[in-house]
Amino acid sequence: MTDLSLIGAISIFTAGLTMAIGSIAPALGEGRAVAQALASIAQQPDASGTITRTLFVGLAMIESTAIYCLVISLIMIYANPFWAQVLQRAGG
Amino acid sequence: MNINPDAIVVWQIGPFGINATIVYTWVVMALLVLGSRAITRRLTTGPELSRWQNLVEVLVAGMRDQIREVSQQEPGRFLPFVGTLFLFIAASNLLSVVPGFRAPTGSLSTTTALALAVFVAVPLFGIAREGLFRYLANYVRPSWLMLPFNVIGELSRTLALAVRLYGNIMSGVMIAGILLSLAPFFFPILMQLLGLVTGLIQAYIFAVLAMVYIASASSARASRDSHEESA
Numbered sequence: 001m002t003d004l005s006l007i008g009a010i011s012i013f014t015a016g017l018t019m020a021i022g023s024i025a026p027a028l029g030e031g032r033a034v035a036q037a038l039a040s041i042a043q044q045p046d047a048s049g050t051i052t053r054t055l056f057v058g059l060a061m062i063e064s065t066a067i068y069c070l071v072i073s074l075i076m077i078y079a080n081p082f083w084a085q086v087l088q089r090a091g092g
Numbered sequence: 093m094n095i096n097p098d099a100i101v102v103w104q105i106g107p108f109g110i111n112a113t114i115v116y117t118w119v120v121m122a123l124l125v126l127g128s129r130a131i132t133r134r135l136t137t138g139p140e141l142s143r144w145q146n147l148v149e150v151l152v153a154g155m156r157d158q159i160r161e162v163s164q165q166e167p168g169r170f171l172p173f174v175g176t177l178f179l180f181i182a183a184s185n186l187l188s189v190v191p192g193f194r195a196p197t198g199s200l201s202t203t204t205a206l207a208l209a210v211f212v213a214v215p216l217f218g219i220a221r222e223g224l225f226r227y228l229a230n231y232v233r234p235s236w237l238m239l240p241f242n243v244i245g246e247l248s249r250t251l252a253l254a255v256r257l258y259g260n261i262m263s264g265v266m267i268a269g270i271l272l273s274l275a276p277f278f279f280p281i282l283m284q285l286l287g288l289v290t291g292l293i294q295a296y297i298f299a300v301l302a303m304v305y306i307a308s309a310s311s312a313r314a315s316r317d318s319h320e321e322s323a
Binding site: 050053056057060061063064067068070071074 | 158162255256258259260262263266293294296300304
């Protein structure tokens with residue numbers, strides 16, 4: 001295999017793996033958080049405003065790990081720095 | 093498919109390219125400034141008020157309530173900064189239903205600028221509230237061993253603010269673009285609707301997080317309560 005196809009294959013494989021692992025864990029965490037918040041709202045409907053606001057902030061923080069994985073895999077597919085380097089060396 | 097609005101150059105003035113991000117940031121800014129100017133020119137306190145005044149009153153009162161609840165302090169000092177962040181992000185995310193409009197928040201440069209504004213505002217509000225030395229003492233609390241972790245936390249949450257907003261908006265644009273080539277006409281509309289919800293929630297989250305960071309730095313009592321949140 002040439003350098004270019006090796007880099008392409010590894011990048012795409014790793015991007016898929018990154019998304020797979022990086023979305024399972026935040027999904028489980030967010031599921032637990034939402035379930036707990038729903039139980040709390042059912043118990044204390046008066047506090048639903050505070051619970052919802054804290055839930056949104058917490059979900060955003062959990063979700064940012066998934067977003068990091070998405071950004072990394074998008075960089076690997078669309079803006080791979082090694083790809084550009086190899087192309088440049090081959091051209092020049 | 094061009095996912096980065098920075099790469100679309102609209103005008104070329106000498107060596108400076110005016111890209112789509114700058115143009116649409118100006119559009120949003122002009123819309124907000126001229127719109128609020130036009131609405132607040134004829135404010136009344138009488139029983140008859142215009143629809144637009146009602147809208148602005150609801151917005152401002154809602155933001156003041158949220159800031160008061162999050163920070164447990166009077167909202168007057170924080171409202172200009174946090175409210176502007178919320179309005180700018182919400183307006184640019186919601187305007188993405190307009191065909192041809194590229195949300196400036198879908199570019200990493202815009203979100204980095206907004207996150208840097210928060211990064212600078214946190215010590216400014218803290219020092220204005222407590223004085224320089226008592227603000228700096230927050231970094232060696234609970235012990236001086238925590239100093240590097242506090243500094244790293246300050247930097248990493250700025251990075252997280254920028255990348256969170258950018259990733260959410262950009263992935264919405266991206267998914268719409270991919271679906272448009274796979275299953276045109278129906279699915280992209282649903283994803284656009286979902287994108288509107290995500291955009292509004294992200295604007296809210298950005299403003300609330302900025303408020304939490306500022307509040308935790310500008311009052312010693314609040315910082316103990318919100319230490320878990322600022323991680």
